[in-house]
Amino acid sequence: MLLHLFILSSFLLCCVEFVNAGITSAFIRSEFPSVDIPLDNEVFAVPKGQNAPQQVHITQGDYDGKAVIISWVTPDQPGSSLVQYGLSDGNYASKAKGSFRNYTFGDYKSGFIHQCYLDGLEYDKKYYYKIGEGDAARSFWFQTPPKINPDASYTFGIIGDLGQTYNSLSTLKHYMHSGGQTVLFVGDLSYADRYQYHDVGVRWDSWGRFTEQSTAYQPWIWSAGNHEIEFMPYMGEVIPFKSYLNRYPTPYMASKSSSPLWYAIRRASAHIIVLSSYSPFGN
Numbered sequence: 001m002l003l004h005l006f007i008l009s010s011f012l013l014c015c016v017e018f019v020n021a022g023i024t025s026a027f028i029r030s031e032f033p034s035v036d037i038p039l040d041n042e043v044f045a046v047p048k049g050q051n052a053p054q055q056v057h058i059t060q061g062d063y064d065g066k067a068v069i070i071s072w073v074t075p076d077q078p079g080s081s082l083v084q085y086g087l088s089d090g091n092y093a094s095k096a097k098g099s100f101r102n103y104t105f106g107d108y109k110s111g112f113i114h115q116c117y118l119d120g121l122e123y124d125k126k127y128y129y130k131i132g133e134g135d136a137a138r139s140f141w142f143q144t145p146p147k148i149n150p151d152a153s154y155t156f157g158i159i160g161d162l163g164q165t166y167n168s169l170s171t172l173k174h175y176m177h178s179g180g181q182t183v184l185f186v187g188d189l190s191y192a193d194r195y196q197y198h199d200v201g202v203r204w205d206s207w208g209r210f211t212e213q214s215t216a217y218q219p220w221i222w223s224a225g226n227h228e229i230e231f232m233p234y235m236g237e238v239i240p241f242k243s244y245l246n247r248y249p250t251p252y253m254a255s256k257s258s259s260p261l262w263y264a265i266r267r268a269s270a271h272i273i274v275l276s277s278y279s280p281f282g283n
């Protein structure tokens with residue numbers, strides 16, 4: 001992706017050498033080349049409390065926006081897959097029980113990755129939810145979309161190629177101030193494939209903690225990019241999209257798809273179709 005963009009931009013630059021478009025945005029990147037934020041930076045901080053849920057993220061759970069999938073990781077033990085939720089803060093009238101999975105990648109062993117499905121939600125409401133146990137419990141909220149309607153007003157953000165550099169941080173902060181209500185994520189999440197062996201999994205975990213400030217509070221609609229393939233035979237990993245598929249569930253069955261990489265949803269006034277450009281990879 002990056003290489004293609006580079007070739008394309010070199011080509012364009014050579015054609016438009018004498019054109020000066022001036023400054024078109026108040027937002028100017030300061031740091032290039034971009035470097036990954038070190039793991040001990042506070043943006044990757046592990047939440048307090050024994051086995052506290054981390055890397056919390058939500059996505060739409062059904063076809064029409066009346067369900068969400070909540071996902072999180074507990075690092076030490078499975079713990080509980082229970083989500084308590086409701087329409088007022090601290091008073092959780094409903095609960096749903098999910099499930100968890102874990103996987104290995106090279107010599108890395110993942111934490112326990114929970115997924116819980118909440119359905120039958122009302123449109124246009126703020127829901128509060130709580131996960132985890134005892135003093136390691138954590139609470140968040142999200143807003144359901146308006147009923148499907150061609151005139152329903154709604155603001156989507158589009159983010160792709162996020163990674164975990166200092167520029168990623170400024171992009172995320174910039175988005176969070178934009179008023180966007182749902183992210184359409186167009187592939188290349190963590191860039192953990194820059195790493196090898198144990199560190200690939202470690203950088204997926206750090207990315208999950210980094211993005212939680214947005215992903216726990218509004219749905220990010222996922223699609224896979226080439227950086228999710230992670231075909232790494234030298235470390236025994238040959239199943240494409242393994243980390244991505246274990247960590248980022250999608251509501252593919254609601255659109256009668258047979259693969260989580262391909263699906264469709266409707267949300268407010270939008271009909272969103274997620275394609276997977278790299279699906280033929282391998283076989």
Ligand SMILES: *[C@@H]1O[C@H](CO)[C@@H](O)[C@H](O)[C@H]1NC(C)=O
Pocket residue numbers: 102103104109110
């Ligand atoms: C999942 O976790 C259990 C308990 O720690 C462990 O025994 C098992 O090997 C793990 N499975 C994978 C695929 O990592």
